Amino acid sequence: MNQRIAVTGAFGYSGSRIARRLLKAGHDVLTLTNSSGRDHPLSGQIRAEPFNFDHPDKLARALEGTSVLINTYWVRFDHRRFDHATAVQNTLTLFEAAKRAGVARIIHVSITNPQEGSPLPYFHGKGRLERALRESGIAHTILRPAVLFGDGDILINNIAWALRRLPCFGVFGDGEYKLQPIHVEDFAELAVREATENGNRTIEAIGPETFTYRALAQTVGRIIGCPRPVFSVPPWFGYATGRLVGWWHHDEFITREEVTGLMENRLCVDAPPAGHTKLTEWAALHATSLGRTYASELARRRPAKGNPHTSRRVASK
Numbered sequence: 049m050n051q052r053i054a055v056t057g058a059f060g061y062s063g064s065r066i067a068r069r070l071l072k073a074g075h076d077v078l079t080l081t082n083s084s085g086r087d088h089p090l091s092g093q094i095r096a097e098p099f100n101f102d103h104p105d106k107l108a109r110a111l112e113g114t115s116v117l118i119n120t121y122w123v124r125f126d127h128r129r130f131d132h133a134t135a136v137q138n139t140l141t142l143f144e145a146a147k148r149a150g151v152a153r154i155i156h157v158s159i160t161n162p163q164e165g166s167p168l169p170y171f172h173g174k175g176r177l178e179r180a181l182r183e184s185g186i187a188h189t190i191l192r193p194a195v196l197f198g199d200g201d202i203l204i205n206n207i208a209w210a211l212r213r214l215p216c217f218g219v220f221g222d223g224e225y226k227l228q229p230i231h232v233e234d235f236a237e238l239a240v241r242e243a244t245e246n247g248n249r250t251i252e253a254i255g256p257e258t259f260t261y262r263a264l265a266q267t268v269g270r271i272i273g274c275p276r277p278v279f280s281v282p283p284w285f286g287y288a289t290g291r292l293v294g295w296w297h298h299d300e301f302i303t304r305e306e307v308t309g310l311m312e313n314r315l316c317v318d319a320p321p322a323g324h325t326k327l328t329e330w331a332a333l334h335a336t337s338l339g340r341t342y343a344s345e346l347a348r349r350r351p352a353k354g355n356p357h358t359s360r361r362v363a364s365k
């Protein structure tokens with residue numbers, strides 16, 4: 049049966065893939081977004097409402113008549129314009145508004161190994177929100193991806209970008225910590241499937257291949273035709289190099305907390321794969337384009353020219 053389904057961030061990365069699949073399945077799709085006016089192929093096809101985190105009544109009104117909420121909303125790192133503490137508070141407001149609006153089910157995107165007690169704000173915040181959702185009484189699925197890859201991703205693209213430009217590649221410490229990337233379309237398929245399920249569950253949304261960070265750099269380098277020597281570097285040195293790259297691109301290439309999260313093996317779990325697309329096969333199909341341009345997180349958050357309320361996805365040389 050077709051339903052009204054709300055997706056946060058339908059003009060964003062995973063949200064747009066989810067929204068497309070919902071539209072194709074015949075659902076009535078609403079998005080809550082920071083980028084209502086974004087020039088996006090989906091913008092004419094779905095109703096967009098601002099998040100209105102500061103006006104919970106308006107947020108609840110926007111969700112009235114919605115049966116399922118798929119929540120991708122989050123911020124990647126702490127920054128002077130946004131931070132994890134605010135994202136946690138905003139998400140709690142969103143859950144509360146959904147409950148008041150009578151939303152029957154929430155599909156919430158978390159991360160592998162969230163932990164409320166972690167000093168890392170990303171993993172702490174995700175742990176806090178998982179608990180809040182479980183305690184809310186709303187039927188839910190929690191999806192825990194490690195890393196998303198596919199057209200428009202940041203991490204895998206920027207590893208390839210660095211491999212194309214540098215004579216060698218440095219991994220933080222021994223580089224033996226692991227990642228289990230899932231293709232963004234496999235992830236979207238999972239989110240849409242869970243939207244029409246019942247009950248509560250938590251799914252480790254990982255792909256079929258597990259790489260050490262070192263092996264990931266070696267594999268991507270080989271596939272794109274830029275095999276580079278991969279060296280261990282002290283984490284501070286790798287982070288400092290990342291700062292330099294970020295400074296050059298007016299971006300955050302990688303944060304200290306992301307390096308720590310990686311090295312703590314937080315992007316790896318012991319669970320069966322939920323996606324089927326292999327990164328190695330996808331990268332081989334995109335070997336000529338992968339990493340040609342740098343993917344900037346902060347450029348994606350900048351308002352588009354002439355519209356202070358929109359932000360754009362931008363890749364730069």
Ligand SMILES: NC(=O)c1ccc[n+]([C@@H]2O[C@H](COP(=O)([O-])OP(=O)(O)OC[C@H]3O[C@@H](n4cnc5c(N)ncnc54)[C@H](OP(=O)(O)O)[C@@H]3O)[C@@H](O)[C@H]2O)c1
Pocket residue numbers: 056057058059060061062063080081082083119120121122123124130157158159160193194195196197203349359
């Ligand atoms: N990407 C990955 O590799 C990865 C890995 C593990 C877990 N996850 C989780 O997967 C979910 C979706 O990730 P995604 O990459 O698809 O996210 P995204 O499209 O970049 O953003 C998802 C939503 O969060 C909002 N948002 C993102 N950054 C923001 C900022 N700095 N300030 C205000 N709003 C911001 C977006 O706003 P707009 O509406 O303006 O677009 C959108 O509504 C997140 O919960 C993330 O934690 C992602």
